[in-house]
Amino acid sequence: LWTTQWLPRKRCVRNTWAASPSNRAAMRRLVALLYCIVHAEDEIVSIVTTAEGFERGATARQLPAYDLYNRAVHAASINDMEPAVQMLEEALRIFPEMPEALINLGNFYGDLSGDGKMDLSHAIELYQRAIEYADFPRITAQAESNLGNLLQRRAGKDLKGLAIAAEHLERAVNADPTFMDARFNLATLLQDLNRIPEARAQYRAVLELDPTHGNARLNLANTYFEAGASDEAAKIQWTLVDDESIAESVRLNALNNLGQTYRDANRHGMAEEVFQRAVELFPEDFTSLANLLIARRTLCNWWMYEETQLLLVDAARKACDLLDERLARNASIHRRDVQLPLMPYDASLLQYVDLILGRRVAAARTLQSFGKRKAGPPTLTRRTQLRVGYLSFDYREHPMGYLTRRLVSDPVHVQAVALSYGEDDQSNNRERAKRGDFVELFDVDANIAHALMQNADLDVIVDLMTHTRGARLELASESVAPSASALMVSYLGYPGVAGGVHWDYTLADSIVLPPEHAKGIEEPLIYLPFSYQANDYAPSSPAILEEDLVPQKYIRYCNINQVDKYEPVSWNLWMNILRRTPGSTLALYRMRDPLGAHVVRHLSEEAEVRGIHPGRIKWFERLPRKQHA
Numbered sequence: 001l002w003t004t005q006w007l008p009r010k011r012c013v014r015n016t017w018a019a020s021p022s023n024r025a026a027m028r029r030l031v032a033l034l035y036c037i038v039h040a041e042d043e044i045v046s047i048v049t050t051a052e053g054f055e056r057g058a059t060a061r062q063l064p065a066y067d068l069y070n071r072a073v074h075a076a077s078i079n080d081m082e083p084a085v086q087m088l089e090e091a092l093r094i095f096p097e098m099p100e101a102l103i104n105l106g107n108f109y110g111d112l113s114g115d116g117k118m119d120l121s122h123a124i125e126l127y128q129r130a131i132e133y134a135d136f137p138r139i140t141a142q143a144e145s146n147l148g149n150l151l152q153r154r155a156g157k158d159l160k161g162l163a164i165a166a167e168h169l170e171r172a173v174n175a176d177p178t179f180m181d182a183r184f185n186l187a188t189l190l191q192d193l194n195r196i197p198e199a200r201a202q203y204r205a206v207l208e209l210d211p212t213h214g215n216a217r218l219n220l221a222n223t224y225f226e227a228g229a230s231d232e233a234a235k236i237q238w239t240l241v242d243d244e245s246i247a248e249s250v251r252l253n254a255l256n257n258l259g260q261t262y263r264d265a266n267r268h269g270m271a272e273e274v275f276q277r278a279v280e281l282f283p284e285d286f287t288s289l290a291n292l293l294i295a296r297r298t299l300c301n302w303w304m305y306e307e308t309q310l311l312l313v314d315a316a317r318k319a320c321d322l323l324d325e326r327l328a329r330n331a332s333i334h335r336r337d338v339q340l341p342l343m344p345y346d347a348s349l350l351q352y353v354d355l356i357l358g359r360r361v362a363a364a365r366t367l368q369s370f371g372k373r374k375a376g377p378p379t380l381t382r383r384t385q386l387r388v389g390y391l392s393f394d395y396r397e398h399p400m401g402y403l404t405r406r407l408v409s410d411p412v413h414v415q416a417v418a419l420s421y422g423e424d425d426q427s428n429n430r431e432r433a434k435r436g437d438f439v440e441l442f443d444v445d446a447n448i449a450h451a452l453m454q455n456a457d458l459d460v461i462v463d464l465m466t467h468t469r470g471a472r473l474e475l476a477s478e479s480v481a482p483s484a485s486a487l488m489v490s491y492l493g494y495p496g497v498a499g500g501v502h503w504d505y506t507l508a509d510s511i512v513l514p515p516e517h518a519k520g521i522e523e524p525l526i527y528l529p530f531s532y533q534a535n536d537y538a539p540s541s542p543a544i545l546e547e548d549l550v551p552q553k554y555i556r557y558c559n560i561n562q563v564d565k566y567e568p569v570s571w572n573l574w575m576n577i578l579r580r581t582p583g584s585t586l587a588l589y590r591m592r593d594p595l596g597a598h599v600v601r602h603l604s605e606e607a608e609v610r611g612i613h614p615g616r617i618k619w620f621e622r623l624p625r626k627q628h629a
Helices: 002-019 024-038 063-077 081-094 099-114 120-133 137-155 159-175 180-192 196-209 214-226 230-241 248-264 268-281 286-298 305-328 348-352 355-370 399-403 405-409 428-433 446-455 568-580 595-609
Strands: 044-049 055-059 387-392 415-420 437-440 460-463 487-490 505-508 525-527 556-559 585-589 617-620
Touching (some): 099 120, 099 137, 120 137, 159 180, 159 446, 248 286, 305 355
Parallel strands (some): 415 437, 505 525, 585 617
16 A cells, blocks of 8 residues: 555645644654655565465565466476476575475475485475464475475484474374375375374375375275285275276276285285286286286296296396486485386296396395495494394294294304294294294384384394395384394395395305305305205104105105296206106195185196196195194
8 A cells, every 4th residue: 555655645744744844743644654665665565365375465575476486386287397496496585484485496306306406405494494484274284294204205214214204294284184195194104104003093084084085095905904904905905996087006006906915815816817907907017017927926827927027027127227327316216216026036036137136126125115225234342142133024833933943942152032023823933932032023113113122132133034025124224123233134034135235244155145156246245154044953753764664666756835936947847857757746735725726727737738647746735844744
């Protein structure tokens, strides 16, 4: 008002004062008018509406900043990013306290830091300023949520960093309980910390606000899958698979997760069908193709086996090249940035991959899990006996449970501590592991695990799982395991190069990892004499005397591997052996149905096409170990 009407008002007041110089009221008004003219830029002259719909008063000085801001938002909406960034920067030079501009520029800077073009601290500082100047609850919530999300990305597996990120996300939810992004980001962080009940509550709160939120439904299903509730997980995943209105990326993830749910429930035929559907809908997705290959291999269905393996190995090599290129420019290497189609222990790597690529895949997976390389081995405090913690999922009725029995329960030269995060199956192996120092880590979140492992006072942590199925890599991270004071060693469960990124050493022998094959690999290896494999050599069943053996006219061969270890090359070898030893038979382990029925049918067909009568394949069920002899 003052800026549009000050001239006629000034003229009127000046004339009044000229006619009556003693009129003090007119003099005061004239002084006030002159003051307002000088400070007109600091007075509200208009009500502005931002692109997000927030209304506030603006001064003449601020108006150009709001105009630039709204133009920047429009430029970003049509993917014209460079001018959008420039306009936001100019808007903040004019009006440094505009919270919307601070948030949006922080978003751009965060993206640039993910691409290695800017340090993450710039985006963090902008969000912090936005929180300081926020004048609407939704703006506070947005700034806190974005900051929390960014801090979570920077923290990786670091517990202190994740705790700080969680505080910001909780503030965002408190500032605006209806802000879905804040609730969803908080839920994903709680899930990463294994705080599953709290994560589910937040996902459900998101779905109350928006029942169609695809990623909330997807992640909610994952919490049930991780808890072993396959039916509940599959029910949610099917609703996503059949919903053509949601984003393609969500449907793709739902298909792959649904296939894994069926595999976990021993419904491998259904898993193959689901993965086949994913490949048909998204033929360029190599993760779906890898899942289909693995499902078929479990069923001993080798259709297009070699061709698919070669495609996946080529994709893995390209993914590793991309990851190395992004690392070189300090860009983000999250799984959304680099898709690795194979796991380090995948059997597809064994036949067609050299050791160098195997190590690159292992290192890439580790970097994606931890976000950074380990600082290096610590200096240990000398003491009479080392305290060694053996970290494993498999203190149970499992081959690893037998291999590690005396290693953990009857140590000779060290003090052994069993660090167990697998479920208690009440087996003898479990009870033996509990005889000594035993730390229960099953279903505990990372903070509790950290406290328990710190209290164990360890010098060495031996990771008995590394990249194998069931491993919780976060328990081996620097912020959980006391790796600042303990050596981290990879051993036994994963017989190969660990990746040289997080573990200080890998234990091996000259058979598992021949020295000539390890040339050129920057991997800290320790070679053990003879076999690297620990075992319990005490007999577990009565000895069989030679006179008790029944003479056999024909040779019976035996292969008691899991069925997904079979593949065309090794099967050809077995069939050639049977062909050259007439009357001989091959005994194989039969999995429980329905998988067992699939495998028997497929391998009988594979034997027949190679000229071997299916009757020469003998199937035996799983027996208690004491009955093996």
